[in-house]
Amino acid sequence: MKQTLLLLSLLTCTSLFAQNTCNELFISEYVEGWSNNKALEIYNPTNNPINLSGYFVSRYSNGATTATVANSVQLSGTVPAKGVYVGVIEKLDPMGTGQEAPVWDSLQAKADGFYCADYNTSNAWYWNGNDALLLAKGTLPASPTTVINATNVTGFALVDVFGKIGENPANETGTSSGNNGAWSTQFPYSTGLGVLLTKDHSLLRKPTILKGQTSNPSFFDPLLEWDSIPPVIVRLDANGDTLFGMSGNPILDGNWSSLGVHECDCNTIALNPATKALPSIYPNPSSGIVFVNTQNEIRKIQVVSALGQLVKEINVSAAQPSVEINLHEYQGVYFLRLTSLSGQQSLHKVIIR
Numbered sequence: 001m002k003q004t005l006l007l008l009s010l011l012t013c014t015s016l017f018a019q020n021t022c023n024e025l026f027i028s029e030y031v032e033g034w035s036n037n038k039a040l041e042i043y044n045p046t047n048n049p050i051n052l053s054g055y056f057v058s059r060y061s062n063g064a065t066t067a068t069v070a071n072s073v074q075l076s077g078t079v080p081a082k083g084v085y086v087g088v089i090e091k092l093d094p095m096g097t098g099q100e101a102p103v104w105d106s107l108q109a110k111a112d113g114f115y116c117a118d119y120n121t122s123n124a125w126y127w128n129g130n131d132a133l134l135l136a137k138g139t140l141p142a143s144p145t146t147v148i149n150a151t152n153v154t155g156f157a158l159v160d161v162f163g164k165i166g167e168n169p170a171n172e173t174g175t176s177s178g179n180n181g182a183w184s185t186q187f188p189y190s191t192g193l194g195v196l197l198t199k200d201h202s203l204l205r206k207p208t209i210l211k212g213q214t215s216n217p218s219f220f221d222p223l224l225e226w227d228s229i230p231p232v233i234v235r236l237d238a239n240g241d242t243l244f245g246m247s248g249n250p251i252l253d254g255n256w257s258s259l260g261v262h263e264c265d266c267n268t269i270a271l272n273p274a275t276k277a278l279p280s281i282y283p284n285p286s287s288g289i290v291f292v293n294t295q296n297e298i299r300k301i302q303v304v305s306a307l308g309q310l311v312k313e314i315n316v317s318a319a320q321p322s323v324e325i326n327l328h329e330y331q332g333v334y335f336l337r338l339t340s341l342s343g344q345q346s347l348h349k350v351i352i353r
Contacts, residue, residue, distance in 0.1 A: 022266035025050060026160045026212035027135055028084055029259055030203040033231035035101045036091040038125055039110065041259055042135065044079035045210065045266035052077050052085060054155065056140050057115075058148050059124045060132040062179070063168025067134065070144035073124040077113050082344045084262050089125040090114035110259040129182030129199020132163030135212065160212025163198065164190070164220040172196065183222050190220070197222040202229050202256060207263045229255055240331050257304060261337060261347040281336060285351035288328035292336065296321055300339040303327065327352050 028043035040057065044050050052075035058067040079085040088103055088111035096102050099119075116125035127133060138153040140146075150156040163183060170192035171180035186194030197203065203226040213225070222228065235243045235251040243251045280293040292301060294316055301323060303312035311330065316323055318341075327334065327350075336348045 021210035022046065024159060024211060025055065025079065025135065026205070026209070027133070027162055028205045028262040028264070029086075030133075030162060030198070030226070031107070031231070031256055031259070032127060032129055032199050032201060033104075033107070033254060033256075034200065036089055036099075036103055037107050037231065037254060038103075038127060039086055039088045039107060039256070039259065040125075040133070040135075041262065042075075042079055042085045042087070043205070043262040043264060044081060044083055044085075045264060047081050049081055050079045052079060054139065055135065055137050055159065056153075057087075057124050058134040058136065059127050060134065060163075060165045061123075061127075062130060063166060065166040067148045068144060069140050069142075069146045069148070070121075071123055072140055072148060073115050073122045074140050075113070075115075082267055084260060085112045086110050086259050087113050087115050087125070090117035092117075104254050106254045107256055107259075110256060128179040129196060129201075130169050130179065132161065132165045132167070134158070134162075134165070135160040158214050160214070161216060162213070165216050167220070169198075183220050185223060187221075188219055189222065195228075197226075197228045200231050202231060202258075203227065204229065204258055205262070205264070207265050210264070210266050229258075231255055236332075258335060258347065258349075261335075261345055263347040263349070267344060267346045279338060281348050281350060285353050286327070287353055288326065288330075290325045290327055290336070290350055290352075292323045292325065292338070294321060294323060294338075297340050298323075298338050299341055301325065302337040302339075303330075304335045304337055305330075305332075 022045040025042055025044055027040055029041035031039035055075045056072050058072040060067050077085055088107060091100060091103050093100060094102050116122045119126055136159050138156040141152060146152050167190055169181040169183045169190040172192050174192040182196035182199035183189050184192060184194040184196050203222060206225055206227060209225050232252040233255045235253050237243055245251050279295050279298055282291055296318060298316050301314040301316060302310055305311050314323060330352050334350050334352060336350055338346050
């Protein structure tokens with residue numbers, strides 16, 4: 001009962017600003033990749049930079065209803081206006097093995113900050129697919145055993161919840177045990193039915209989501225607010241054929257090229273205050289030709305592969321209300337990074353068949 005009351009207190013003591021849209025940070029990408037490849041991308045939908053020193057992340061492990069300072073970490077750095085901040089677990093020793101295995105170089109390169117090098121000091125960044133995460137405002141107290149709630153944390157305000165606090169989702173066999181579970185695609189999303197999405201996956205917040213989840217959900221449906229992508233992709237050559245390593249197995253790359261820019265409808269106001277509409281991209285999927293209706297707001301279009309490689313860049317003049325992009329030589333998933341007249345960016349996924 002005491003734990004339940006603490007959880008209710010945590011989830012009800014939220015500030016009014018969190019109920020509005022496009023005016024507070026929220027989690028925009030979740031990475032639970034192979035080994036220690038774990039990252040969170042935090043998006044700033046406002047028109048001003050936000051200092052992260054007043055925010056923290058907590059992990060609710062294996063269905064726990066409470067978290068302590070030892071399960072949390074104070075953030076640092078700044079999130080630019082309409083931009084993102086990528087936090088990665090601090091496993092950087094190239095000689096590390098097992099629990100100390102290093103984060104892949106390609107994910108390290110995406111990091112704006114590293115967190116939780118020592119599990120015994122803070123285990124906030126050690127999530128598996130069955131752990132709920134909390135992004136909150138406030139200053140953590142010094143004692144590692146202090147419970148996270150509005151009474152104990154100075155300036156506390158709930159900003160975003162990933163998963164469902166107090167629920168330990170099951171694995172593929174339908175049993176909730178250890179670190180094997182994850183929230184999945186089939187109702188009630190916690191019994192292992194369907195495809196497990198919060199482990200060995202990356203999840204991208206849908207562009208239509210304009211604020212964080214500021215209460216504990218009755219059910220956590222991962223696909224309600226998130227798009228799912230696998231943790232790795234097969235490396236292809238210039239002809240689109242699979243590349244193989246010396247062992248004869250396909251070469252795999254981390255699938256986190258989307259880290260670093262978030263596509264969100266909150267950006268529409270910055271890109272075009274008059275219409276509050278994003279430039280349209282069509283057709284999508286496409287057989288090779290993609291049109292971008294720039295609304296005379298876009299000045300640069302970059303085509304980025306799923307591996308994060310820049311494959312094409314187009315400078316757009318003020319007199320071009322529409323741009324035609326020829327992508328016949330490409331196939332698969334690509335991202336269009338649009339840069340506006342004011343220098344702000346938005347990211348758009350396109351599929352070339």
